[in-house]
Amino acid sequence: MRYLPKSQSDRETMLREIGAKSIDDLFAAIPAEYRVKGDLDIPRSYAEGEIVDFFRQRATESAQGYATFLGAGAYSHYRPLVIDSLISRGEFFTAYTPYQPEIAQGTLQSIFEFQSMICELTGMDVANASMYDGSTGAAEALMMAARVTGRSKSAVAATVHPEYREVITTYARYQGMPVSTFGCAKNGRVDLDTLALAIDDDTAGVLIQSPNFFGTIEDVAAIAEIAHDKGALLIVSIAEAISLGIVKPPAEADIVSMEAQSFGVPLGFGGPYCGVMATRERFVRQMPGRLVGEARDRNGKRGFVLTLATREQHIRREKATSNICTNQGLMALMCGIFMTVYGREGLKELATQNLAKAHYAAEQFKKSGATLLFEGAPRFNEFVIETKTDPYAINDKLLGQRIIGGFPLKKFYPELSNASLWCCTETTAKASIDAAAKEVAL
Amino acid sequence: MNLNEKIRKATTHISQNEGLIFEKSSPGKKGYKLPPLDVPEVDPAELLGEQAREDLGQMPEVSEIEIIRHYTRISTWNYAVDHGMYPLGSCTMKYNARVNEYVARLTGLAEAHPYQPERVTQGALRILQMLSEQLIEITGMDAITLQPAAGAHGELTGILMVRAYLESRGNPRKKILIPDSAHGTNPATAAMAGYAVENLKSNAAGMVDMASLEAQVNDDVAALMLTNPNTLGVFEQEIHKIADVLHAKGALMYMDGANMNALVGKVRPGDFGADVMHLNLHKTFSTPHGGGGPGSGPVACKKILEPFLPTPVVITKKDGTLGFDYNRPQSVGRVRMFYGNFGMHVRALAYIMANGPEGLRLTTEDAVLNANYIRKKLEGIYDLPYSTPTMHEVVFSDRLQTPKGVKTGDIAKRLIDYGFHPYTVSFPLVVHGALMIEPTESESKEELDLFIDAMKSIAEEAEQHPEIIAEAPHNTRISRLDETMAARKPVLRWKPPAAAAGK
Ligand SMILES: Cc1ncc(COP(=O)(O)O)c(C=O)c1O
Numbered sequence: 036m037r038y039l040p041k042s043q044s045d046r047e048t049m050l051r052e053i054g055a056k057s058i059d060d061l062f063a064a065i066p067a068e069y070r071v072k073g074d075l076d077i078p079r080s081y082a083e084g085e086i087v088d089f090f091r092q093r094a095t096e097s098a099q100g101y102a103t104f105l106g107a108g109a110y111s112h113y114r115p116l117v118i119d120s121l122i123s124r125g126e127f128f129t130a131y132t133p134y135q136p137e138i139a140q141g142t143l144q145s146i147f148e149f150q151s152m153i154c155e156l157t158g159m160d161v162a163n164a165s166m167y168d169g170s171t172g173a174a175e176a177l178m179m180a181a182r183v184t185g186r187s188k189s190a191v192a193a194t195v196h197p198e199y200r201e202v203i204t205t206y207a208r209y210q211g212m213p214v215s216t217f218g219c220a221k222n223g224r225v226d227l228d229t230l231a232l233a234i235d236d237d238t239a240g241v242l243i244q245s246p247n248f249f250g251t252i253e254d255v256a257a258i259a260e261i262a263h264d265k266g267a268l269l270i271v272s273i274a275e276a277i278s279l280g281i282v283k284p285p286a287e288a289d290i291v292s293m294e295a296q297s298f299g300v301p302l303g304f305g306g307p308y309c310g311v312m313a314t315r316e317r318f319v320r321q322m323p324g325r326l327v328g329e330a331r332d333r334n335g336k337r338g339f340v341l342t343l344a345t346r347e348q349h350i351r352r353e354k355a356t357s358n359i360c361t362n363q364g365l366m367a368l369m370c371g372i373f374m375t376v377y378g379r380e381g382l383k384e385l386a387t388q389n390l391a392k393a394h395y396a397a398e399q400f401k402k403s404g405a406t407l408l409f410e411g412a413p414r415f416n417e418f419v420i421e422t423k424t425d426p427y428a429i430n431d432k433l434l435g436q437r438i439i440g441g442f443p444l445k446k447f448y449p450e451l452s453n454a455s456l457w458c459c460t461e462t463t464a465k466a467s468i469d470a471a472a473k474e475v476a477l
Numbered sequence: 478m479n480l481n482e483k484i485r486k487a488t489t490h491i492s493q494n495e496g497l498i499f500e501k502s503s504p505g506k507k508g509y510k511l512p513p514l515d516v517p518e519v520d521p522a523e524l525l526g527e528q529a530r531e532d533l534g535q536m537p538e539v540s541e542i543e544i545i546r547h548y549t550r551i552s553t554w555n556y557a558v559d560h561g562m563y564p565l566g567s568c569t570m571k572y573n574a575r576v577n578e579y580v581a582r583l584t585g586l587a588e589a590h591p592y593q594p595e596r597v598t599q600g601a602l603r604i605l606q607m608l609s610e611q612l613i614e615i616t617g618m619d620a621i622t623l624q625p626a627a628g629a630h631g632e633l634t635g636i637l638m639v640r641a642y643l644e645s646r647g648n649p650r651k652k653i654l655i656p657d658s659a660h661g662t663n664p665a666t667a668a669m670a671g672y673a674v675e676n677l678k679s680n681a682a683g684m685v686d687m688a689s690l691e692a693q694v695n696d697d698v699a700a701l702m703l704t705n706p707n708t709l710g711v712f713e714q715e716i717h718k719i720a721d722v723l724h725a726k727g728a729l730m731y732m733d734g735a736n737m738n739a740l741v742g743k744v745r746p747g748d749f750g751a752d753v754m755h756l757n758l759h760k761t762f763s764t765p766h767g768g769g770g771p772g773s774g775p776v777a778c779k780k781i782l783e784p785f786l787p788t789p790v791v792i793t794k795k796d797g798t799l800g801f802d803y804n805r806p807q808s809v810g811r812v813r814m815f816y817g818n819f820g821m822h823v824r825a826l827a828y829i830m831a832n833g834p835e836g837l838r839l840t841t842e843d844a845v846l847n848a849n850y851i852r853k854k855l856e857g858i859y860d861l862p863y864s865t866p867t868m869h870e871v872v873f874s875d876r877l878q879t880p881k882g883v884k885t886g887d888i889a890k891r892l893i894d895y896g897f898h899p900y901t902v903s904f905p906l907v908v909h910g911a912l913m914i915e916p917t918e919s920e921s922k923e924e925l926d927l928f929i930d931a932m933k934s935i936a937e938e939a940e941q942h943p944e945i946i947a948e949a950p951h952n953t954r955i956s957r958l959d960e961t962m963a964a965r966k967p968v969l970r971w972k973p974p975a976a977a978a979g980k
Contacts, residue, residue: 036836038572038763039843040921049846049922053853058842061849062743064712064866069749071838075742077611080833083576089830090823094585096600098593105590108814115509117544119582125559126552129573131898132769133555137953138893141555142768145548148498151970155534161969164769167626170814198814205787205810209640209671252528281521283530301582304601305591305815306626307771319967325769330963332955342963348629348665349904353674358665361627361759364769375498375544379536381509387521388514394524395516413525430594439593465515 036080097304102467103439104396106417106458107248108169108196108274109305110297112385113462115376118299118369128365132325136340142364143339146327149311149371156279156374156382157293158286159313163324165363166310169294170199173242173272174206175323175357176292176312180240180268181212182321182356183289189214189240190233190267192225194247196274197447203242212239223251223409223419225258234265242292244272245285249409249456250393250417252282259287276370277460278415280377280386290314299373300366309366320346323357385461389416392459396468400457403476408454417458419444419451422475426455429474438467440474480894480951483934486561486927487896489952495550499971502537508544535973554954555768556898562924566870566901566913567660567708569738569760574831577763577824586823591815595800602799605791605816608826609775612756615829615837616734617747618777622786624817628735631755631774632666632702637809638753638778638785639700639729640670645785645807650699650728656685658709658905663702663733672699679907683709683863685719694726704733705746708905708913709863710848710870712739720750729753729782737761738917739845739869742838746777753778762825773821787812843918844869847925851914854929858936862908870915874908878936881943885910888935890957891949895931 046058055061062070081089103111122128126141133139133146146164153162166172177189189207191200193216200216207214217233220226225243234241241262245253255271262269271285276297285291296308314322320343328342348355377385393416401407405420420441422429430440441457448454459468481488522529539547556563563570581587589601609621625631636653643649653667656677664674677693680686685703694701701723706712713719720730732746732754738761740746746754758764759772766772778786788808789801801816832840845868852861852871859873875885889899889912901913916925938945950956 036832036839038574038831038836039839039918040924041843045922046843046846049850053846053849055849058846061842061845061866061868064714064868065744066714066717066749069717069744071743071745071748074834075837076614077829077834077837080836081830083831086576086827086830087580090580090583090586090604090827093600093604094583096598096603097585097589098597099585099588101593101597103590103593105592107592109591111588111590117508117541121545121548121552123578124549124552125573126555126557127548128578128765128767129558129570130555130768131563131565131568131570131766134902135556135889135893135899136958137890137950137955138554138556138898139768140954141551141553144497144551144554146769147969147971151497151499152536154970155536161967167630167771168813171626171630171812196814198811201788201811202813205637205812206669208810209637210669211671252525254528279530280533281530282525283528301587301820302590303581303587304589304598304819305817306813307773307818307820319969326967326969328963329968330958330960332958334956336955338955338958340958340960340963342960342967342969344964348661350661351665352661353664353668355661355665355668358629358633358662358669359627360629360660360662361757361766361772362770363626363767364771365765365767366771368768372544372548375537375539375547376508376541378502378508378538379504379533380538381507381511382533382536383530384511385509387519388511390521390524391514391516391519394519413528434594434597439590439597442592461511468516 101437101439104441104457104471105439107442107456109302110275110460111302111462112277112297112460114299114301117376118372121372122365122368127368133341136338140338143327145368145371147339149367150327152371152374153311153313156284157291157313158284159291160316161319162311162313163322163326165367166312166324167363168308168310169272169274170202172292172310172312173199174203176270176290177203177240177242178210179290179321179323180270183268183318184239186237186239187212188238190238191216192243193218194249195242195244195272196248222411223249224253224412227257227261231261234262234267238265238267240268240270242270242272244274246275246278246415249419250414251409252413252415255285256287275415277386277389280382281390282415295370298370300369307363307366309363309370321356324359325362388461392463393418396457396459399468399472400475403472405475416460417456419454419456420475421454425453432474433471436470438470440471480945484895485930492553492954493550495547497971498537498539498547499535501539501543504538506538506540508539508541561896562916562920562928563898564900564914564916566915567735569915569917571763571917572919573763573765574828577827580827581820581823599799602791604823604826606799608822611829612775613777615741616754616777617745619780620783620786621775621777623775623822624787624813625774625776626813626818627770627772628755628757628774629662629666630812631776632662633669634787634812635731635753635755635776636666636670638782639731641785641809642782643699651697654693654698654701658707658907659702659704660708682865683711684713687715690719690722694722694728698728700729700731702731702733704736706736706739706868709872710867711863711865712868716749735760736869739841741841742834743841753782758821758825763828764821764824771818771821773818785809840918847916847918847920850925851916851929855932858933859912870913872908873912875910878939879910881939883939883943883946885912887946891935891946892931893950894952897928897931
């Protein structure tokens with residue numbers, strides 16, 4: 036086996052030194068009746084070239100090279116090549132969690148920079164080193180709000196990503212955390228009246244997403260006022276991180292729970308992605324996940340360490356803020372590099388291109404006869420249209436042109452039966468938009 | 478005296494200094510170029526109104542070469558598996574094969590959107606199905622979900638499934654039994670799933686104490702969360718009796734599969750009585766740890782628990798194509814959006830394919846051989862609190878060194894000077910001053926001998942020059958950091974010097 040650095044004679048020497056007659060002696064603790072007899076029933080060992088061929092074949096069966104109008108929580112953005120070049124350094128990707136800071140400063144400093152950039156973009160004071168993804172991050176943010184406020188209920192907007200809401204349902208069920216839902220107005224924004232009704236004196240956290248699942252940018256300040264009036268925390272979930280380049284940060288929020296996949300993480304059929312949580316300094320001791328902080332060594336030299344670990348499972352066990360241990364470290368590094376590449380001007384320029392493409396597409400679709408839903412509030416790079424025909428039928432036609440159409444919303448919102456959610460990014464070509472505009476006319 | 482005299486594996490070398498990226502930034506530098514816009518330009522202020530953002534504050538502005546140098550320089554400050562032995566117990570720091578990285582980046586797989594139509598996604602679905610089938614065979618279980626993002630997330634999924642199963646039979650019960658040697662995620666998970674945690678004592682051999690178990694299992698116990706081999710590297714020899722005791726009282730056995738690297742191809746948890754377990758693909762199945770993540774924590778279970786698996790699951794449809802089944806009324810629900818950390822699934826499957834059945838078995842054998850070799854060579858030099866047979870990792874204590882004031886954490890720091898990453902320090906909690914060493918199969922005899930020499934040499938230093946160890950590491954860029962101050966006055970983000978000095 037090519038990954039194993041031992042010759043048969045090494046093995047024999049080592050066994051002899053241990054005083055074992057055969058390797059089976061070392062497995063004597065396993066009761067004989069349970070030992071596997073013979074081989075596991077899995078395929079034979081493959082050569083490297085065969086493995087490459089196998090996966091190349093699977094890749095060609097996965098819509099390789101298609102244009103896509105899908106967003107809905109996973110976004111197709113160009114990934115600068117320096118990202119993979121840098122994260123492919125073994126020093127980064129074959130290292131463990133930086134528990135020994137003297138030989139992990141590379142990881143620690145990169146996370147410190149990541150935390151700093153997330154704070155800058157979200158308007159929060161502190162950000163953690165990552166969560167699994169946006170969905171679990173949102174669930175954990177609600178649990179954090181319960182710890183901070185000592186209250187038990189949650190209120191969640193119906194315009195939060197439906198799969199995030201499913202995860203929240205799973206997590207909340209056994210936390211003793213009742214979850215109520217509030218809907219949106221005709222313009223796609225949270226309906227402030229229903230919101231007020233969904234919050235009471237026992238509501239710990241109010242969760243919204245902005246831009247929301249329909250692409251609409253929420254009036255965070257107005258929502259924050261209502262939540263804060265009742266003593267609840269406002270949690271803003273951000274699924275499309277690029278929006279932060281051009282959309283006002285949710286500075287009125289108490290917790291921002293982000294999915295940072297758009298910052299250079301490949302679509303990868305849904306994962307691994309990069310959740311991250313940011314909050315106010317006064318809430319930091321209730322925040323889940325790892326945190327990197329600045330420290331000094333004996334000679335006064337600056338370095339970085341994992342800190343405030345008394346929140347975490349390895350110290351606090353059942354009293355920890357979360358059970359999270361392994362996080363999405365390498366994805367946070369990808370995001371950090373992406374944010375550095377684009378930086379202060381580039382993120383703005385990039386976000387503006389997204390805005391322009393989506394705006395053009397929405398206009399073209401409207402001209403073709405599709406109805407634009409949720410007009411009257413600002414959007415970023417996604418929009419909802421209603422068509423005369425079933426969106427699945429439209430998508431079938433587009434698929435023949437190697438274009439993946441928008442996301443049919445009836446999967447999650449049966450009442451929106453002929454509506455679909457379309458996303459345009461800087462990678463969406465005008466030609467694809469024009470081709471799609473023809474089909475949505477039908 | 479020469480501090481570095483006995484150090485064979487490493488020497489010091491020039492290491493570049495590098496500030497924070499923000500400190501290299503200046504207005505107008507660029508590391509990007511966007512293509513020309515092929516649609517009409519828009520005015521964000523007009524489209525977004527008061528939601529438009531003016532400025533991105535302190536975000537860096539740097540050029541491409543500076544970015545490459547920045548991250549390359551700081552990367553050289555890390556120790557990694559690619560440098561050498563990384564004997565962190567419980568973490569299984571094995572070689573991360575390059576073919577895994579290559580295939581995970583193939584365009585069709587790396588760019589597949591989770592909502593693209595199933596009919597044009599058969600390749601990705603096939604990968605999920607194949608990995609599922611092979612992990613089921615390896616664990617001896619009946620069904621699996623690949624959705625959980627890491628081990629702890631798998632634990633939560635598995636315990637929620639236990640809960641849903643018990644609930645379907647009328648009573649979810651109240652508590653989870655957890656041995657005192659367990660990893661911190663186990664009790665934290667039980668709490669998140671709404672259970673009380675009850676501690677279970679180990680016996681003198683480091684195994685579950687059968688008498689305590691029998692006394693503690695009652696109608697309130699939902700499950701035992703058991704790591705096998707446990708965190709002492711000891712196989713629970715009475716594993717089937719443990720399962721019988723639980724099952725007789727209607728409780729289930731959850732197995733934390735973090736230590737499957739000791740078992741793959743030799744014994745299957747499904748055969749010895751586990752009802753539900755998680756795997757850590759980032760340990761046993763070689764997906765890289767990435768400086769903290771991502772991981773992947775599939776949960777495998779017996780038939781009785783299958784209806785409770787998270788949605789969706791991959792199925793073969795009537796027409797023979799693959800697809801997702803969302804219609805699972807008894808499911809615990811979703812634990813993560815989409816289908817899990819697919820990129821890790823690709824890598825794990827590539828690892829299994831490279832090994833085949835013989836390779837997997839030999840891998841396990843080498844992992845256990847390496848741990849036993851270290852044990853044999855260091856026994857007596859370091860205190861071995863449990864003499865029970867060792868599987869893939871061995872746990873010593875610092876009892877012989879503490880009279881000189883040298884503790885496990887100090888020995889760990891001195892190992893850094895010797896060119897090694899330390900072992901896991903102070904875990905498991907049942908061993909006072911633990912040194913938890915897991916070499917994995919990826920170490921050659923030469924590398925192991927270097928490690929053993931280093932550990933012996935440090936033990937000698939502990940006798941003769943304990944002050945060297947107390948102040949280690951000596952050869953790193955920075956010395957020990959003041960973690961107490963870092964926690965007392967946390968600085969968790971960079972601020973421009975003026976702002977940091979207090980506005
Ligand atoms: C025994 C044991 N259980 C559970 C875990 C948690 O796994 P993860 O870090 O993938 O969440 C770990 C590793 O960290 C472990 O060693």
